[in-house]
Amino acid sequence: MNGFKAFLLRGNLVQLAVAVVIGAVFADLVTAFTEGFVTPLIGIFGGVPTFGDLYFEVNGSRFLYGAFVNALIAFLITAAVLYFLVVLPVAKLLERDTEAEEATTRACPHCRTQVSKEATRCSACTSEISAELV
Numbered sequence: 001m002n003g004f005k006a007f008l009l010r011g012n013l014v015q016l017a018v019a020v021v022i023g024a025v026f027a028d029l030v031t032a033f034t035e036g037f038v039t040p041l042i043g044i045f046g047g048v049p050t051f052g053d054l055y056f057e058v059n060g061s062r063f064l065y066g067a068f069v070n071a072l073i074a075f076l077i078t079a080a081v082l083y084f085l086v087v088l089p090v091a092k093l094l095e096r097d098t099e100a101e102e103a104t105t106r107a108c109p110h111c112r113t114q115v116s117k118e119a120t121r122c123s124a125c126t127s128e129i130s131a132e133l134v
Contacts (some may be wrong), residue, residue, distance in 0.1 A: 026078070027074070030077050030081075031075070033075075034073045035070050038073050038077075039052055039073065051069070052066045053066055064133045067093065104116065104117055105117060109127075111124050
């Protein structure tokens with residue numbers, strides 16, 4: 001039983017559960033925003049008060065294109081928010097870390113001139129540079 005309790009309380013599992021709940025609530029919020037504000041604005045230009053209820057019929061079958069447009073707009077808003085608030089900042093952070101790891105030079109501890117990582121002597125002040133600083 002203790003092993004199962006430790007599994008449930010592990011950080012990654014708890015974080016994943018919180019992310020799923022917040023994601024679901026955020027999706028509901030975006031859907032409500034789309035249905036409550038965005039598609040009524042579209043309906044103003046189309047002369048229809050409830051855009052989400054629009055449909056057309058073919059041989060008695062209803063095709064609810066208004067509901068599809070609502071869902072499409074909600075998806076696009078959600079994707080844009082996730083991209084600009086999550087994906088883009090994380091990509092920039094990862095890029096910074098990669099650039100820091102790939103650096104080929106380091107500062108001389110004596111004169112702060114940039115020298116090669118492999119150098120054992122500074123080219124500017126000719127001081128010896130210990131291998132520990134690499």
